Amino acid sequence: MKYSLTVILGFVGIGVLANPMPWSVDSFSYENGFQLRTEGMLDRIAEKDVMDRSKASSICPDTGLPVLTWALEGETIISPYSGRAYIQGNTGYFGPKERNDLGQISKFGGDPLKHSLMYATAKMLLNPDDPELKAFLGIPGNLRQQYHFAAVNWGRFWPLFHDEMGSDWNQAFMEAISDYSESGRPSDGYRQYPPLRNPHTLVGDPDEHLGGGGTENHKTMWRSTALLYAQLFPNDALISGHPTKQAQEQVEGLFSDYASKLFTIGNGEYDSSIYCPYSIKAFLNLHDFSPNPETKAMAKSVMDYYLATYGLKMFNGTMTGAQRRGYPNSHAWNDMDLHLWAWVGGSNSPASADQKTTSLHQITSSYRPNRIITDLIHKDVDLPFEAWINHPFYDMSGPDYHLEYYYQDREFSLGSVQLHDINNSGQQTTWVLALRGESGDTVTITGGQPRWIQRGGFSPYDQYVQHKNTLIYMMDQTAPNEYGNIPETLESHSQTLGHISYDRYSGRAGPLVELDVPDGNSSDQWSTFLENGIRYAGTFLWIPRKDVDIDSVSGERIILRIGKTRVIIIPIAGKASLHAPDTESWNLDTLPNSTKMLANDQLLILPGTPGGFVMEVIDAGDFDSNANVRNRLNLDQLDKDRVGWQLADGNTLSLQYQAQKLRPRAFIDGKSMIPEAWQGRGHVDSPYLKIKDGRFNITDGKSGYEANYNDPQNPVFKQLK
Numbered sequence: 001m002k003y004s005l006t007v008i009l010g011f012v013g014i015g016v017l018a019n020p021m022p023w024s025v026d027s028f029s030y031e032n033g034f035q036l037r038t039e040g041m042l043d044r045i046a047e048k049d050v051m052d053r054s055k056a057s058s059i060c061p062d063t064g065l066p067v068l069t070w071a072l073e074g075e076t077i078i079s080p081y082s083g084r085a086y087i088q089g090n091t092g093y094f095g096p097k098e099r100n101d102l103g104q105i106s107k108f109g110g111d112p113l114k115h116s117l118m119y120a121t122a123k124m125l126l127n128p129d130d131p132e133l134k135a136f137l138g139i140p141g142n143l144r145q146q147y148h149f150a151a152v153n154w155g156r157f158w159p160l161f162h163d164e165m166g167s168d169w170n171q172a173f174m175e176a177i178s179d180y181s182e183s184g185r186p187s188d189g190y191r192q193y194p195p196l197r198n199p200h201t202l203v204g205d206p207d208e209h210l211g212g213g214g215t216e217n218h219k220t221m222w223r224s225t226a227l228l229y230a231q232l233f234p235n236d237a238l239i240s241g242h243p244t245k246q247a248q249e250q251v252e253g254l255f256s257d258y259a260s261k262l263f264t265i266g267n268g269e270y271d272s273s274i275y276c277p278y279s280i281k282a283f284l285n286l287h288d289f290s291p292n293p294e295t296k297a298m299a300k301s302v303m304d305y306y307l308a309t310y311g312l313k314m315f316n317g318t319m320t321g322a323q324r325r326g327y328p329n330s331h332a333w334n335d336m337d338l339h340l341w342a343w344v345g346g347s348n349s350p351a352s353a354d355q356k357t358t359s360l361h362q363i364t365s366s367y368r369p370n371r372i373i374t375d376l377i378h379k380d381v382d383l384p385f386e387a388w389i390n391h392p393f394y395d396m397s398g399p400d401y402h403l404e405y406y407y408q409d410r411e412f413s414l415g416s417v418q419l420h421d422i423n424n425s426g427q428q429t430t431w432v433l434a435l436r437g438e439s440g441d442t443v444t445i446t447g448g449q450p451r452w453i454q455r456g457g458f459s460p461y462d463q464y465v466q467h468k469n470t471l472i473y474m475m476d477q478t479a480p481n482e483y484g485n486i487p488e489t490l491e492s493h494s495q496t497l498g499h500i501s502y503d504r505y506s507g508r509a510g511p512l513v514e515l516d517v518p519d520g521n522s523s524d525q526w527s528t529f530l531e532n533g534i535r536y537a538g539t540f541l542w543i544p545r546k547d548v549d550i551d552s553v554s555g556e557r558i559i560l561r562i563g564k565t566r567v568i569i570i571p572i573a574g575k576a577s578l579h580a581p582d583t584e585s586w587n588l589d590t591l592p593n594s595t596k597m598l599a600n601d602q603l604l605i606l607p608g609t610p611g612g613f614v615m616e617v618i619d620a621g622d623f624d625s626n627a628n629v630r631n632r633l634n635l636d637q638l639d640k641d642r643v644g645w646q647l648a649d650g651n652t653l654s655l656q657y658q659a660q661k662l663r664p665r666a667f668i669d670g671k672s673m674i675p676e677a678w679q680g681r682g683h684v685d686s687p688y689l690k691i692k693d694g695r696f697n698i699t700d701g702k703s704g705y706e707a708n709y710n711d712p713q714n715p716v717f718k719q720l721k
Contacts (some may be wrong), residue, residue: 033344049119055096062084094112118155148217179238203241203242209397224299232607256713273327273334286299288367297715328456342363387685400679412650416466420662436563436564453534453594472654476538531592551566578603639659647668
C-alpha cells in the first residue's frame with residue numbers, strides 16, 4: 001500500500017467547516033497554497049539515504065575505495081571490490097559499537113536517527129512493505145535510539161506504522177522503551193561529551209523544568225514522545241521504568257506547568273529560528289496522535305503561542321528581532337522560515353523553492369495556524385507598529401530577564417533586547433535590522449564588538465538602545481575589567497554583583513587591541529584577522545552584498561541604499577572602512593565559517609573604544625528630497641560615555657554607557673527610559689498581540705479573539721469584533 005498525503009491528513013483528522021471560529025485550525029485559509037508549496041516534498045525526503053550514516057566505514061586495501069558495512073571494530077570484512085578479507089578498524093562516530101547475544105547490533109554511536117528516521121518514515125509512507133527498510137528499523141541498536149532528536153521522529157513513526165511492523169517488532173520496540181535511560185550525550189555532529197552524572201530518561205525528573213535533560217527543545221521532544229507512548233502503549237507497558245499511568249500523569253504535569261508559564265512569562269528559548277522547529281515537531285505529534293482531547297488542546301495552545309509570538313516579528317518572510325539561541329540570516333532561509341513559508345507563503349520565496357523541504361512532521365500534520373495568526377505572519381495589518389516583549393530567564397524560573405523592543409514598518413523592521421542575565425551568550429541575537437531589498441529579498445544587518453565572529457552572540461562590551469527606527473550602539477572595553485578577579489562560582493558572583501551574569505566574565509576576550517585590517521583578497525590574511533577579531537577594539541557590522549548599494553563611507557557617515565530606504569550609520573569614534581574582498585578564487589570548503597561569511601557579506605569596520613555607531617533608517621524619498629532630514633544627522637557627544645541623537649520628531653535619544661552593568665541608561669529629551677517599566681505591560685504588548693496573566697489577545701485589526709489559557713488543556717475562547 002502506498003500512502004498519499006491525503007490519506008495521511010485524513011488519518012490525523014483534518015477537517016473543513018463552513019464558518020469556522022477564528023481560533024480554529026479550520027479557519028486556515030491557505031490550504032491550496034500549502035499543498036502546492038509542499039508538493040513533492042515527501043518524495044524529496046524519501047530520496048535521501050537512510051542506512052549509510054549508521055554503517056562502519058573502511059578502505060579496501062586493494063583499490064583504495066570506500067567500503068560501508070555493518071561490522072564492529074576488529075571484525076573481519078570482505079572487500080566488495082577484490083574479495084580480500086581484512087579487519088575493520090574504527091567504525092566512525094556513528095557506526096556500530098556493540099552486539100547482543102544474538103549477534104545483532106545493539107548500540108550505535110552518535111545520533112544518526114536524528115535525520116535517518118525521518119527519511120525512513122518518508123520511504124515507509126511511499127512503500128510500507130519495503131523489507132530492507134523494516135529490517136533496518138528492527139535493529140536493536142536503532143530501537144534503543146530514543147535520544148531527543150530520534151525520539152521525536154519515533155513519535156511520528158510509531159503511531160503511523162506500528163500496525164504495519166508486526167507484533168514481534170512492537171514487542172521489541174516497547175521493551176527498548178521500558179528501561180530506556182541515557183548516560184551519554186549522543187550528537188549528530190561528531191562531538192564527544194563526558195558521561196552524564198545523572199542519566200536522562202524519556203519521562204524526566206518531575207522536580208526539574210520540563211523534566212530536565214538538555215535545552216528547552218530537547219525536553220519538549222523527549223517529554224512529548226514519552227506522553228504519546230504512555231497514552232498509546234498497553235496499560236502494562238513501562239516508559240523508562242515508569243508504569244504508563246504514572247508516566248502520563250508526570251509528563252502531563254510538566255507540560256501543564258510549561259504551557260501555563262508560556263501565557264504568563266513566556267518561554268526561555270524564545271523565537272529561535274534554529275530550535276523552534278524541533279519544539280513544533282514535539283507538539284505536532286501530540287496534536288495529531290494523542291487520543292486525549294485535553295492533550296490535543298494543550299498541544300494546539302502551545303503551537304498557537306509559538307506561531308503568534310514568532311509571527312509578530314516576521315518581516316518579508318523572515319524572522320527578525322531578538323532571538324535566544326538563533327542567528328539572523330544574511331542570504332538564506334532557516335528551518336523556521338521554511339516552515340512558515342510552507343504554511344502561509346509570503347512575498348519573499350526561498351531560492352529553488354521546488355527543492356526545499358520543511359519537516360516531515362509539518363507536511364503530514366493536520367495542525368494549521370488559524371486565520372488571525374496567518375494574517376499576523378503575513379503582516380496583513382496596518383503598519384508601522386511597536387511591540388514590548390518581556391522574556392523570562394532561560395529555565396522560565398522568573399520573568400522579565402530579557403526586555404525586547406521591536407518596531408516594524410512596511411519596508412523594514414528593527415528590534416533589540418536589553419539583557420538582565422545571560423545564558424549561552426554565543427547563541428543570542430541582540431539586535432537586527434531587516435529591510436526589503438530591490439529584488440524583494442530580505443536584507444539583514446547586525447553586529448557589534450566581534451566576540452563571536454558571526455551574525456549573532458552577545459559581547460560583554462556591547463550596550464545599545466533603540467527607539468523606533470533609530471539604534472544607538474556603544475562599546476567600551478573598560479566594563480568587564482573593572483571588577484578585577486573573576487568569581488569562582490555563580491553563587492558568589494550573584495551575591496556580590498546581583499543580576500550581572502557569570503557569562504559577562506566568561507565572554508571576555510582579554511584586553512582589546514587594534515588589529516591590522518587586511519587590505520587585499522588573501523583568504524589566509526582574512527582568516528587570521530577574523531580569528532583574532534574576538535579581541536578587536538572596535539565594531540564589526542555585517543552587511544549583505546546583495547541588494548545593498550553604498551552611497552558613501554567616511555568617518556562622518558556611511559549611507560546605504562537598500563530598496564526604498566536609506567540606512568545612515570554615524571561612527572562614534574569618527575572612523576570607518578568597508579571591506580568586500582574578492583572571494584571568487586577562495587576554496588570556501590576549506591575556510592573557517594567566519595571567513596566564509598565574506599562570500600555573502602561585506603564587513604564595515606568601525607575602530608575605536610569607546611566607539612560604536614548611531615544607525616537610523618529613513619524612507620528614501622524623505623532623505624533624498626528633504627534637506628532638513630539630511631542636515632540633522634549629526635552626532636552629539638555629550639561626554640565620554642554618553643551619546644545623543646536628534647530624532648525625526650525633534651526629540652533627542654541618548655545612551656549613557658554603564659560600565660558595571662549589562663544595560664545602559666537611556667533617555668528621550670532627558671527623561672529616563674527605564675526598561676523595568678515595561679514589566680507592567682505583561683509578557684507581550686503590541687497593537688496586534690497581547691499576552692498577560694494567562695490571557696492571549698490577538699487581532700489583525702479587523703477581527704480577532706481572546707483566549708483564556710489559565711488552564712491550557714481547557715482554553716476558553718471569546719470572539720472579538
